[in-house]
Amino acid sequence: MIHVQTTLNGEPVEFLCEPRQSLLEVLRETLGLTGAKEGCNNGNCGACNVLLDGALVNACLVLAGEVQGRTLTTIEGIAPAGGLHPLQRQFLEHAALQCGFCTPGFIVAAKALLDCTPQPTELEVRQWLAGNLCRCTGYDRIVRAVLAAAEEAQA
């Protein structure tokens, strides 16, 4: 077993894991954070997106043992205390979800976009989110929600 110490959603966390366990498996099975979803387990769908030292990654493609000493943000850590992140609010306002299974991944991915590109164009949003699959919405409302959140942050 590997002993790992990390910062998860702003708090120090430690866990034991097997070398073969992915970060996604440990988040979901060991740490009880089931907001990151397993859609494909090979990096094609983005449903398990988390931020690792601020960078967008698929948690299914990161080994849990790799996060020693690093900083993780999951969908559970996106909202400020007592409220919602502008992206979360705009996803609701724009009805940018149907089943909601891909939603955590999209919101984490969109946060990573807005962190580095606060005012993206529609094309930039579509390019950035091309690693996240949604089968319900056709992406229209998701793209609009992200653009609206960017606008809200600027206002």
Added chain:
Amino acid sequence: MTTTAKPAQFKVLGSTPVRQDGVDKVTGRAQYGADIRLPGMLSGAVLRSPHAHARIKSIDTRAAEAYPGVRAVATARDLPDLESKVADLGEGSVNLRYQSSNLLARDKVLYFGHALAAVAAVNAHVAEAAAALIQVDYEILPPVLDVRQAMRPDAPILLEELRTDELGQKGEQPTNIAAHYLDETGDLEQGFREADLIVEREFTTAMVHQGYIEPHSATALVTADGQVTIWCSTQGAFGVREQTAEILRLPASKIRVIPMEIGGGFGGKIGVYLEPLAVLLSRKSGHRPVKLTMSRREVLAATGPTSGSSIKVKMGANRAGQITAAQATLIYEAGAYPGSPVGSAMGVIFAPYRLRNARVEGYDVVVNKPRTAAYRAPGGTNAAFASETVVDELAERLGLDPLAFRLQNGVQEGDRRVNGVAYKRIGLLEVLRAAQGSAHYQAPLAGPYRGRGVAAGYWGNYGGKSSASASVNADGTVSLLEGSVDIGGSRTALAMQLAETLGLPTESIRATVADTDAVGDTEGTYGSRTTFATGWAVYEVGQQLKAKLCERAARLWGVPADQVQYADGSFASGEQHLTLAELAAQLDRLGGPVVASAAVQPKNYGPGFAAHIVDVEVDPETGKVQVLRYTAVQDAGKAVYPNYVASQMQGGAAQGIGWALNEEYVYDAQGRLLNANWLDYRMPVSLDLPMIDTLIVEVPNPGHPFGVRGVGEVPIVPPAAAVANAIYRAVGVRMTELPMAPGRLVAALQAG
């Protein structure tokens, strides 16, 4: 944008409140199938066939059972041997014996990925390692992968006992043709004699998957007294209960199914795959909860897909632009067991047109591919791809505008379908006119290799059983329990219908999806039925609550109940007034709680029609098709929750575009699926699509208290044809094969 043919005054319906489960779903708190964790829980894995067609000579599970950490192993020997019995699953019926053999192969494996054994262990890694130790001795048989091949008299036979259901009569020879259906009207030959122009084409379409992002997951606990609890991702908890009870020969009262949130279904999460296996494993492992979750590879190889097909269409029209005859033969892959959606495809194929002379034949054919499941307007996309392409060609060769040609021949109330059934009030003509007048259709399209296509589509929609109950809280709010799983905002669409009935704001109603022990029987969220049928149950609940509350107000005031009026959350009798909240606070001394429940099975569901417009640009060198602009027009009846109506239209269009341009199952000659992952099974991503504009037309369904028709399915019917017609207008080739992937388009361009 919303246009209303016959405006009705609603206070709540048509508004856009934030969905009631929204915060849970944007914060990661919502619990989907695989998110459950129970004390002492085991995890499972399923062993699947690497062969498409083989006889099982033996299965040896001893090594797996002896593997450290394994708690139970199950094979078909653990399943009761069922007689053939057909159960209605709403969107498609299923023979339970076949259903059981699909869960765990009994004598033969019939497709790559067919389940053979299931293992429960301390974790999924151990279960997978143990499953790999199971020894299966196969006699490999030649696979049948194509319907035309499967129909030949000398084809290898999948199911030795299968006989063709030949227009209602059972055939005598072993066969792969499960059924042959026929609908006809008028005099076909006379119709073609009256035609000045006849177009005849053959089409093929590939097997495709629903592509829900959440893999199937089921968890079961069997306690020592035999009570079974199942937590799963399903479109219908009662359907899971019924299938599990039948397959395992358990009384339904012993089974409680708790539906978790569902990460997409589109028809693929109606039939069971894992639930009975989890029950077997829990029972065999000393009554521990067992969770089974599929990998994406398993989902693609062994669940879902909808039929590939081979369709021939012949249509004739006269110079005046009237369709004089239409003929179609549809051959659909059922997959390993009978039950393709060819029947509903036959209903879709010429549905938008007034036909005096028509003949539609359908064949349901088994092949060595996964048993097909419903997929959004089952069979409709393939059928409309064929017929709407031919309709487009007729219009073009007659020199007519494609929408005007459809309008001229379009059905309205009183017209009969090919099967003889007359339409009630429908909105096809309103939809076609809205499409004609749309900003998109009015806008010019310029540039090389660009074209605009249109197509129409039909779906019958469905009613079915639905139940709901509600209780009035002391603060004047109402708690609603309903049996429909919420895949895309239905809790809120149902709360809105109760709010409308009671004259309250939506926020005063809280809707909860109930488990099978907490609400009456409710069919699954399929068939575009939830807002229609469960909405009707909710309306009945509201009517009962109003009557009961008026009695309580009458008791308070000492007047007869019929002298109490209720409107907009307030009671009145003469000079006396009382709000619902004021009355609710006093219920304890006015006779106690006020609750109501209702169960309905409405038959007056109203068909939905759609028309889609698409602009594409073709790269003639690579064959890549870029969708430039897309507009979906649809009659929703009353659009209860318009944001989510539009989202259904957008999502259906997106799935249809994927089906049109990219998606297909690729098998090798031995029947092994080569692209069981999302890198190679290519669904549309955000970069592939433009914004998808929507035009909601509202022609109320006279068969529903609020005019609801149902909206979820018809938007996937027109896209493939619309895209094909746009490609023709762009580069002059008629594509007759789905998907219209770059290689196929380049080949078609080179062929001229």
